[in-house]
Amino acid sequence: MTQKLVAFSLASLIFMVAALCFKFLSFSANGQYHAINIIGSIEALADNDYLGLAILQSAVILVLPSTILLCLLYLLIPVLFGKKPKHAAPLLKLIFTLRPWTMVEIFLVAVLVSLVKIMSMADIGIGLSFYAYALFAISMTAMLMYLDQHQLYILTSCELPAPPKPRPASHSIQTTWALLVTSIMFYIPANTLPIMHTNILGDDQPSTILGGVVTLWKMGSYPIAAIIFIASILVPVGKLAILCWLNYSVQTDYYGGQKTRMVGYRITEFIGRWSMIDVFVVAILVSLIQLGNIMSIYPGYAALAFCTVVILTMLAAFSFDTKLIWSEQ
Incomplete structure (x- = not known):
C-alpha cells in the first residue's frame, strides 16, 4: 500500500506540474484565435469580477490536491525507509479534512462537457496540458482509492484520533x-438567473441551467444534457431533500429505518461535489471563448449562487451528526 500511495502521489504531482506548463485548450472562429492554460482560465474569472470563483477553482483543482500529495509524500517516504515521520497526527488530520474538497476529476469531466457544448461553434484545439491534466486526474483518483485512514495511522505509527466529544443533538x-x-x-436564484451570457456580434444571449440542458438536448447531445441535468438539477434537489428528511427524522425522535437513512446520508456525501460540474463548465467557457464582439462568454450571477449552494449543502452534510440516527433521543 505504501509503495502504491507514494507512486501515485509522485505521478500526480508530476502530471499536475506538466499540466500547468503548456497550452490547455484553444478556440478559433471567423479568423479569431484564443488559447488558454489552466492558470489563464482562473485569471479569466478574476478579470470578470468573479474573484471568489477563481479562488475556489484554484483551490479545489490545484491547491488542495497538491497539499494532500505533498503531505502524503512527507509522511510515507520516511516509512519506506523504516523511519517514523514527524508531525504525523496533524498532517493526517489535514489530509482527511481536505480530501472531500478536492475536485480534480470533476473538473476534467467539466472540460469534456465544455468541449461537446462548443464543438459545433468553432474549431477546438487540445493542448499537451489537457492530456497531462487527464493523467493527473487519473493518478489522483487512483491514489484516493488507496487512501485509508486507519491504515495510514498504523503505517505512520500514529495513534488513532480520539472520537470527537459528543455534541448536543440540538446543536x-x-x-x-x-x-x-x-x-x-440560494438555489432559487441559481436556477432562475442566467448562469452565463453569450455575446455574439453584440447580441447578448443569457442562459440558465435548465436552458442550457434544453439547448444541449436540441443539439442532439443527449448524454451531456443528461449529465448536466442530473448533476445540476437532480443532485442538488435530491441532496437537499435527503438531508431535510434526515434532519427532520432525528429532530422528531423517529427511531427506525436506520440502515436506509445511513444509505441516504452516504449517497449525499458521495454525490454532493459533482454538482460543481456546471460551475466549472461556465469557468472553462468564460476563459476559452473571448473573441471580442464576434463571440464572448461571461459568467452570470447564477454561477456564484449555484456554487454557494454546493458548498452549503456539503457543509450541511458534514454538520449532520449521523450518531443521532442510531440513538433514541
Whole structure:
C-alpha cells in the first residue's frame, strides 16, 4: 500500500506540474484565435469580477490536491525507509479534512462537457496540458482509492484520533437546518438567473441551467444534457431533500429505518461535489471563448449562487451528526 500511495502521489504531482506548463485548450472562429492554460482560465474569472470563483477553482483543482500529495509524500517516504515521520497526527488530520474538497476529476469531466457544448461553434484545439491534466486526474483518483485512514495511522505509527466529544443533538440539528435553509434560498436564484451570457456580434444571449440542458438536448447531445441535468438539477434537489428528511427524522425522535437513512446520508456525501460540474463548465467557457464582439462568454450571477449552494449543502452534510440516527433521543 505504501509503495502504491507514494507512486501515485509522485505521478500526480508530476502530471499536475506538466499540466500547468503548456497550452490547455484553444478556440478559433471567423479568423479569431484564443488559447488558454489552466492558470489563464482562473485569471479569466478574476478579470470578470468573479474573484471568489477563481479562488475556489484554484483551490479545489490545484491547491488542495497538491497539499494532500505533498503531505502524503512527507509522511510515507520516511516509512519506506523504516523511519517514523514527524508531525504525523496533524498532517493526517489535514489530509482527511481536505480530501472531500478536492475536485480534480470533476473538473476534467467539466472540460469534456465544455468541449461537446462548443464543438459545433468553432474549431477546438487540445493542448499537451489537457492530456497531462487527464493523467493527473487519473493518478489522483487512483491514489484516493488507496487512501485509508486507519491504515495510514498504523503505517505512520500514529495513534488513532480520539472520537470527537459528543455534541448536543440540538446543536447539530439547528446548524444543519440553518445551512439547508440558506442553501434553498440560494438555489432559487441559481436556477432562475442566467448562469452565463453569450455575446455574439453584440447580441447578448443569457442562459440558465435548465436552458442550457434544453439547448444541449436540441443539439442532439443527449448524454451531456443528461449529465448536466442530473448533476445540476437532480443532485442538488435530491441532496437537499435527503438531508431535510434526515434532519427532520432525528429532530422528531423517529427511531427506525436506520440502515436506509445511513444509505441516504452516504449517497449525499458521495454525490454532493459533482454538482460543481456546471460551475466549472461556465469557468472553462468564460476563459476559452473571448473573441471580442464576434463571440464572448461571461459568467452570470447564477454561477456564484449555484456554487454557494454546493458548498452549503456539503457543509450541511458534514454538520449532520449521523450518531443521532442510531440513538433514541
